[in-house]
Amino acid sequence: xxxxxxxxxxxxxxxxxxxxxxxxxxxxxxxxxxxxxxxxxxxxxxxxxxxxxxxxxxxxxxxxxxxxxxxxxxxxxxxxxxxxxxxxxxxxxxxxxxxxxxxxxxxxxxxxxxxxxxxxxxxxxxxxxxxxxxxxxxxxxxxxxxxxxxxxxxxxxxxxxxxxxxxxxxxx
Numbered sequence: 511x512x513x514x515x516x517x518x519x520x521x522x523x524x525x526x527x528x529x530x531x532x533x534x535x536x537x538x539x540x541x542x543x544x545x546x547x548x549x550x551x552x553x554x555x556x557x558x559x560x561x562x563x564x565x566x567x568x569x570x571x572x573x574x575x576x577x578x579x580x581x582x583x584x585x586x587x588x589x590x591x592x593x594x595x596x597x598x599x600x601x602x603x604x605x606x607x608x609x610x611x612x613x614x615x616x617x618x619x620x621x622x623x624x625x626x627x628x629x630x631x632x633x634x635x636x637x638x639x640x641x642x643x644x645x646x647x648x649x650x651x652x653x654x655x656x657x658x659x660x661x662x663x664x665x666x667x668x669x670x671x672x673x674x675x676x677x678x679x680x681x682x
Contacts, residue, residue: 533565535660538669547657553676563662568654578647586637587630594629598622
């Protein structure tokens with residue numbers, strides 16, 4: 511499996527440590543955003559650089575929680591019911607496979623109704639337990655203050671030269 515995202519997981523790639531290990535290598539570039547660091551590594555790849563020697567390291571990590579909106583009983587119940595409806599619909603579709611053809615829509619309808627009821631009930635219980643201590647919804651994201659591109663020493667000088675060309679606007 512090829513790991514393609516900043517926080518992807520999957521099978522262990524050959525040559526990578528199995529346990530969390532601090533990164534090694536010489537810094538060849540530093541960027542304000544992950545997108546810029548990714549663009550730099552892409553530039554290295556486009557210029558036949560051995561990118562398997564490169565690591566992108568997020569430095570000064572922060573957990574950013576962006577508040578989306580205020581929670582109310584209506585929003586909690588509506589969101590719970592909608593979430594339950596999707597799950598109930600899915601279960602109903604699975605039940606179609608084992609039901610008789612003339613009863614095709616009964617399992618879907620039953621799953622949908624049960625999903626709405628249970629989804630709203632579980633959401634209500636969960637919200638009631640907070641007792642107003644968290645009356646907002648949010649989305650969390652892990653970000654870094656900067657992103658350093660490190661390279662194994664054997665190719666660091668070549669990588670630094672290529673990234674200097676990128677920074678100066680000479681893309682060849």
